[in-house]
Amino acid sequence: MVSTPLTTDEVRAYIAKNRDRHLSNKVLHAHPSPAYWSSEFSESALAQCLAHTPDKQDRINLYLGIPYCLPTDPPHCGFCLFPTERYAGKDTATDYLGLMAKESDLYRSVYEGAVIESLYVGGGTPNLLHPSDYQVLIDIAPRLFPTMYHAIENSVECFPQLFNEDKIHAIKDAGFNRVSMGVQQVDDALIQLSGRKQTRKQVFEAIDAFQRHSLACNIDLIYGWPEQTVENMLADLRDIVASGISHITHYEMNIAGRSDFATKQKAKVPTISEKLTMYREAHAFLTSEGFVQETVYDWAKPNATRTDSGLCPAQYAYEANMRDALLEDGARYMGGLGYAAINSRPNKLRAGSFMNHRGLDRYADDVHAGRFPVERAFFHEDEDLRLCWVFQQLQAMRLDTTAFFNLFGRSVFVDYQTVIDELIDIGWAQVTPNGVIELRGTGPFYVPLIQGLFSQARLKQLTGPRTSIPLHVQ
Ligand SMILES: C[S@@+](CC[C@H](N)C(=O)[O-])C[C@H]1O[C@@H](n2cnc3c(N)ncnc32)[C@H](O)[C@@H]1O
Ligand code: SF4
Numbered sequence: 001m002v003s004t005p006l007t008t009d010e011v012r013a014y015i016a017k018n019r020d021r022h023l024s025n026k027v028l029h030a031h032p033s034p035a036y037w038s039s040e041f042s043e044s045a046l047a048q049c050l051a052h053t054p055d056k057q058d059r060i061n062l063y064l065g066i067p068y069c070l071p072t073d074p075p076h077c078g079f080c081l082f083p084t085e086r087y088a089g090k091d092t093a094t095d096y097l098g099l100m101a102k103e104s105d106l107y108r109s110v111y112e113g114a115v116i117e118s119l120y121v122g123g124g125t126p127n128l129l130h131p132s133d134y135q136v137l138i139d140i141a142p143r144l145f146p147t148m149y150h151a152i153e154n155s156v157e158c159f160p161q162l163f164n165e166d167k168i169h170a171i172k173d174a175g176f177n178r179v180s181m182g183v184q185q186v187d188d189a190l191i192q193l194s195g196r197k198q199t200r201k202q203v204f205e206a207i208d209a210f211q212r213h214s215l216a217c218n219i220d221l222i223y224g225w226p227e228q229t230v231e232n233m234l235a236d237l238r239d240i241v242a243s244g245i246s247h248i249t250h251y252e253m254n255i256a257g258r259s260d261f262a263t264k265q266k267a268k269v270p271t272i273s274e275k276l277t278m279y280r281e282a283h284a285f286l287t288s289e290g291f292v293q294e295t296v297y298d299w300a301k302p303n304a305t306r307t308d309s310g311l312c313p314a315q316y317a318y319e320a321n322m323r324d325a326l327l328e329d330g331a332r333y334m335g336g337l338g339y340a341a342i343n344s345r346p347n348k349l350r351a352g353s354f355m356n357h358r359g360l361d362r363y364a365d366d367v368h369a370g371r372f373p374v375e376r377a378f379f380h381e382d383e384d385l386r387l388c389w390v391f392q393q394l395q396a397m398r399l400d401t402t403a404f405f406n407l408f409g410r411s412v413f414v415d416y417q418t419v420i421d422e423l424i425d426i427g428w429a430q431v432t433p434n435g436v437i438e439l440r441g442t443g444p445f446y447v448p449l450i451q452g453l454f455s456q457a458r459l460k461q462l463t464g465p466r467t468s469i470p471l472h473v474q
Helices: 008-018 043-051 090-106 133-138 140-144 165-174 188-192 200-212 230-242 272-288 317-322 360-368 382-395 401-408 417-425 443-461
Strands: 059-066 115-123 153-158 178-184 216-223 247-252 298-300 330-338 342-345 352-356 374-379 398-400 429-431 436-439
Touching (some): 008 417, 008 443, 059 090, 153 317, 216 230, 247 272, 272 443, 317 330, 398 401, 401 436, 417 443
Parallel strands (some): 115 153
């Protein structure tokens, strides 16, 4: 049953209540958040969802999760909301790669005949691995996609403190062609608030090494960090841009859960209006430097010189593909393997999203027993699929009403009339002559709120735990 649209009063009340609150940016999970996914999912629904072998035109974007991180004080870098585990040495990590390879074998028939479009190794901290592990890691993908084309984007996430020449050689030689380095803050004093021992020198030495080895590189920065000023933020952006980087993810800090930043350091976190100023200043600076805003947080410099592997370093195909998951003649799947990995399967028979275990023991027990190591799942009704698509479009600060109609046979103006009218009224959106609702002014900054508005009516219908799930379960 389709949910009843919000009234104009409800839309206004929602905006008034939330515009001065720190909201989480639903970067990866789209709709609904994992708080609505259930560990008591139906095994037969999961089997149905997995039974649908992707059609030939379907594309798989494969994610491999590495759970390990260095310990910090405060824990989890003070801010991190991703599930992670303490690194327990090379042997444990090597055993874990064996487990992921074994898990991949469970998916052999599921992906038979499908094509891989990109590979992303995330975490955690994948560059904690030993140089000899990277070949083993990347070789998991061709177990499922034997004709894998090596020039696809093969990204690995990393942490600035953990590089040396041997490791960069090993990453490149194994076939990775892109690194995404989580810098967060360049400033030595500010980064220390997270308990990381990272230095500015390590950051620029790593960037220099990636450039020498012709690896495409993205840098993650965060604004809204405790004690951060607009000047600090601009200084970091200036230095990163000057180093020749052509893709920057400039995330707003997600203040949530029981992280140190959300509790002990909360008083030092910039206010919403300060963050809004940061957003505007970053926008003006990056635009003046020739960067183009691809999403609320992705900034790319077009025409960047291609690397040896033919990759354009300004591109981030894994994420761009997942923003375009529903195609008129097929779909894109996020295929996750490993600890806490997420799978998203927008197939027409039984669409579902599910997350692997966030406890290494439970993950290992299931894999050894030949079971899919799924911890929680959500199966999408048609309205949820539409909302997933809307969320991804909003991430790119737009909503193409014609594409919505072509995909779903419905009018976005009918389904979300009150929301769209109000967004236009308050200057957060406008409709272009070719029927694209574009976010404007401060609209893009408020995307998490706007996503919340679109999904409110449906969320009221959903039953589920509705509490945030504890991310660190050990
Ligand atoms: C899962 S982390 C992995 C990268 C690597 N371990 C590191 O931290 O350098 C991926 C990125 O998510 C972003 N991130 C993690 N927690 C966040 C938060 N609470 N708010 C905003 N961004 C966050 C960070 O920019 C980080 O680089
Ligand atoms: S920010 Fe990166 S290094 Fe820190 S806990 Fe999260 S995943 Fe680990």
